[in-house]
Amino acid sequence: MAPEPDRWRAGGPVHAWALGGLVLALVLSPLCRPPGADSFPFSSYPMFAHGRPTAETLVHHLLAVTADGARRPVPPRLVANDEVLQAAETLRKAIRGGKRPSAALCRSVAARLADDPAWSDVVRLELVSERFDAIAYFAGDTAPLAAPRVRARCKVKRP
Amino acid sequence: MTPAAIDAWYRSDAPPERLAALRLLVGGFATVYLAARVVHLISFVDFAPRSFAPVGVVDLLLGAPLPAALVVAPVLLALLLAVAFTLGWRHRVTGPAFAATLLWVLSYRNSWGMIFHTENLMVVHVIVLGLTPAADAWSLDVRRRPPPPRPRAHGWPVRLLALVTVATYVLAGLAKLRLSGLSWATSDLLRNYIAYDNLRKLELGDAHSPLGAALVAHGWLFPPLAGASLVVELLAPAALFGPRLARWWSLAAWAFHAGVLAIMAIFFPYPLLGLAFAPLFAAERLPLWRWLRLSPRPS
Numbered sequence: 312m313a314p315e316p317d318r319w320r321a322g323g324p325v326h327a328w329a330l331g332g333l334v335l336a337l338v339l340s341p342l343c344r345p346p347g348a349d350s351f352p353f354s355s356y357p358m359f360a361h362g363r364p365t366a367e368t369l370v371h372h373l374l375a376v377t378a379d380g381a382r383r384p385v386p387p388r389l390v391a392n393d394e395v396l397q398a399a400e401t402l403r404k405a406i407r408g409g410k411r412p413s414a415a416l417c418r419s420v421a422a423r424l425a426d427d428p429a430w431s432d433v434v435r436l437e438l439v440s441e442r443f444d445a446i447a448y449f450a451g452d453t454a455p456l457a458a459p460r461v462r463a464r465c466k467v468k469r470p
Numbered sequence: 471m472t473p474a475a476i477d478a479w480y481r482s483d484a485p486p487e488r489l490a491a492l493r494l495l496v497g498g499f500a501t502v503y504l505a506a507r508v509v510h511l512i513s514f515v516d517f518a519p520r521s522f523a524p525v526g527v528v529d530l531l532l533g534a535p536l537p538a539a540l541v542v543a544p545v546l547l548a549l550l551l552a553v554a555f556t557l558g559w560r561h562r563v564t565g566p567a568f569a570a571t572l573l574w575v576l577s578y579r580n581s582w583g584m585i586f587h588t589e590n591l592m593v594v595h596v597i598v599l600g601l602t603p604a605a606d607a608w609s610l611d612v613r614r615r616p617p618p619p620r621p622r623a624h625g626w627p628v629r630l631l632a633l634v635t636v637a638t639y640v641l642a643g644l645a646k647l648r649l650s651g652l653s654w655a656t657s658d659l660l661r662n663y664i665a666y667d668n669l670r671k672l673e674l675g676d677a678h679s680p681l682g683a684a685l686v687a688h689g690w691l692f693p694p695l696a697g698a699s700l701v702v703e704l705l706a707p708a709a710l711f712g713p714r715l716a717r718w719w720s721l722a723a724w725a726f727h728a729g730v731l732a733i734m735a736i737f738f739p740y741p742l743l744g745l746a747f748a749p750l751f752a753a754e755r756l757p758l759w760r761w762l763r764l765s766p767r768p769s
Binding site: 320321322323324326327328330331334335338339341342346347349350351352353354355356357358359360361362363364365366368370372383384385386387390391392393394395396397398399400401403404408412415416441443445446448449450 | 477480481509510513514517518520521525526529562573576577580581582583584585586587589590591593594597598601602603620622623624626627629630633634637638641642644645646648649650653654657658659660661662663665666668669670671673674675676683684686687696
């Protein structure tokens with residue numbers, strides 16, 4: 312058998328057990344936090360763990376409205392970045408913050424959209440909260456469960 | 471099991487090429503990942519300060535968002551260090567430096583109210599590889615100066631990487647039991663979640679999974695799917711008991727991620743490309759290394 316390296320050398324037993332113990336303690340540390348607590352990179356991975364007791368779903372979204380009243384959702388990259396969950400969180404936070412943050416977000420997205428020729432037919436944005444039955448939605452019933460709640464409205468100003 | 475037996479298992483010998491192969495795989499993935507995500511990683515310079523919700527090391531060190539230059543610079547530095555780490559260039563310095571910079575950059579990216587879970591395992595693997603002698607083979611360091619002999623120095627980092635992989639899956643399984651109990655696998659919790667997730671994506675103007683949207687009409691499908699995913703997560707430690715079990719478990723875990731991609735349009739690249747499971751196998755035997763002329767062709 313090969314001789315044991317010096318205990319304190321890189322790769323030796325002290326290094327192995329100290330680093331291994333520390334890393335595993337950190338990785339398993341979420342077990343000592345309340346269920347659902349999250350951090351990075353040491354996570355309890357709660358993302359799917361809650362599930363959803365009902366199919367009722369509240370969606371906050373920014374809708375682009377054209378001159379003839381047609382509406383379509385503004386995609387995540389114009390709201391926050393290319394991550395849909397980041398966009399959802401940005402919208403949620405603005406709405407939670409109240410009228411001023413909601414209006415500010417609406418205006419900042421409108422300014423981004425004004426520069427994009429793909430959105431040249433859009434005249435205003437609406438930040439809207441809607442409640443759906445998600446199972447019924449995919450069975451064809453896409454109507455919201457109640458009237459949409461408009462949180463902010465802003466015009467798309469073009470030079 | 472005696473302490474000596476645990477030590478013998480944990481610090482069992484392995485060729486330095488196995489750890490080097492993992493450095494090349496994980497480092498190569500991290501390099502491509504960072505390069506592909508540069509625009510995303512610097513997008514936070516435009517975010518409203520009120521959205522800042524620091525996590526991890528960012529929470530320890532920052533109380534407010536950084537100025538733009540200090541967001542961009544670490545991203546570019548991480549990219550440069552990723553290349554050095556992958557090539558094994560001055561690993562004693564670039565290994566820890568890359569681990570620290572990657573941890574910082576990705577912690578900052580997760581500090582805006584939404585914690586993603588696609589990068590956690592990669593970061594912890596990079597930390598382990600960066601702090602161990604992972605450049606004692608197939609590296610620029612070896613070309614410059616062959617390393618001193620280090621018996622039993624290359625097996626335990628591979629074991630540690632495998633333990634980290636296994637632990638993350640067990641944690642995910644335990645989270646479901648702690649938050650939802652067994653009803654997670656016996657009720658409509660998963661079905662409702664998949665419907666909710668796809669609807670949200672559709673209404674937010676993003677790509678959703680048409681397959682997931684179609685499947686939610688069939689409620690009977692979801693308790694078995696939820697139960698299977700829970701079993702895969704909780705049985706992850708079985709992968710540590712030999713290559714046969716490692717193969718079966720890795721295949722099952724890979725199938726779980728493929729299912730998540732198919733019915734929720736959520737892409738976990740690190741496990742789907744097999745990198746999460748690579749420490750469970752003799753990674754130095756991949757044909758890729760012969761193709762790259764790192765290992766000799768079999769005679």
